Amino acid sequence: MKAAVINNFGITPRYEDFVDPVPSNDEILVHVKAVVLENFEKGVAGGKHYSSKNMYPQFPAVVGHRGIGMTPDGKLIGFSIMWSPYGSFAEKAVAKNFTPIPDGIDAEIAAAIPPSALTSLLPFKNTVKLNKGETVLINGATGVSGRMAIQIAKLLGAGRIIGTGRNETSLKLIKSLGADAVIDLKQSDENLLDAFEKEGGEKGYDVVIDFLWGHPAEILMQSFVPKSMGVARKRIRYVSIGEKAGSVANIKGEMLRTSGLELSGAGKISPEEISAGMMQVWDWIKENKLHMDIEKVRLADIEKAWLRNDLEGKRLVIIP
Known part of the structure; x- marks a missing residue:
């Protein structure tokens, strides 16, 4: 079979022949139909992930x-947890942990949307328990997962949603998303x-x-610090999911003492x-309520796709 193969950490995958996996x-044994090229995959293959x-x-x-992937009887499934040296960027794969894909959903959509959607849906529902009418700030809303978080916050009934980013075109687009x-x-x-401080207003942010x-x-959490003495006015449930702007943030004691800030990761789910x-x-997918900019790329072009850096808000889906 053909596959995207690496011979060491930090090497760009090459489109090469590889021995077929044997279940x-x-x-x-499944025929792979769609795989998402995410930064996670690059980080792990680069030797940078734990x-x-x-x-x-x-x-x-x-x-x-x-x-x-597609099973021998023609059903689409989502599969994960590959056994080395086999991975999913290939024409074929073996699957042990898999779930059926509902009828009527394309492989590309099934590959791209659910992972990004769950990234924010699970924290919203289970970690911070977002209530209808609450004010939500999405820090880094112009990326793929950030755009998805805007849509999900809206679907869950957030009263006001603020998004941050650096790309002017993308900032305009997320307003159309909610x-x-x-x-x-x-x-x-x-x-x-x-x-x-201005967008938080008198009531501040809830989530x-x-x-x-x-x-x-750091700047965002500094904005939570009250300007006068007193107890915290409310809880600010803050979930750290990614670190595109850096792995370290300087958190001062004053950001926590009287601001109401409650800082966590996604939590146990x-x-x-x-x-x-x-x-x-x-x-939501079947009701056409979640939208993502998806670009399909052939597995044969994996080297070029791997090195691309023009993907603001776009998800690459590899098609064998």
Whole structure:
């Protein structure tokens, strides 16, 4: 079969011949139909992720850890947890952990939308427990997952949604997706602090979903610090999901003491909650309520696709 193969960490995958995988008794052989090229895949294959050596204990290896495949009886399934040296960026894969894809949903949509949707849906529903009418800020709203978070916050009944970003065209686009206001991060720290305070208003933010972290998060959390003495006016449930702007943010004690800030990761989410979230996402897809800019690329062009950096808000889906 043909596959995207690496011979060491940090090497751009090449389109090469690779020995077909052979399923064991509890696995099935599937023909791969669609795989999403995410930064996660690049990070793991680059040796930069904590799971890199676990996922790639030997070389050569096929990249990718999940995808959409077709079973021998013609059914689409989502599969994950590949066994080295086999990955999902290939014409064929073996699947042990898989879920059926509802009828009527294309492989490309099934590959691209659910992972991004769950990234914010699960924290909204289970970590911060978003209530209808609450004010939400999406820090890093112009990326793929940020745009999805805007749509999901709207679908869950958020009262006001503010999105941040650096691309002017994308900032305009997220308003069409449901953002009530946008904040351009390309301004001085002083002006950015003023913008965060202004958009928060007297009532402030209820929920923050942060895909950026780093310096923008520092300025944002500084905006929560009250200007007068007293107890916290409200809870600010802040979930850190990504770190596109940096892995370190300087958190001062004053940002926590009287601001009401409650800082967390996505939190512990049960398999049952993930399953319920997945069912909700399928329903929204079938109702055409979730939208994503998807570009299909042939597996044969994996080298060019891997090196692309022009994907603001767009998801690449690899088609074998």
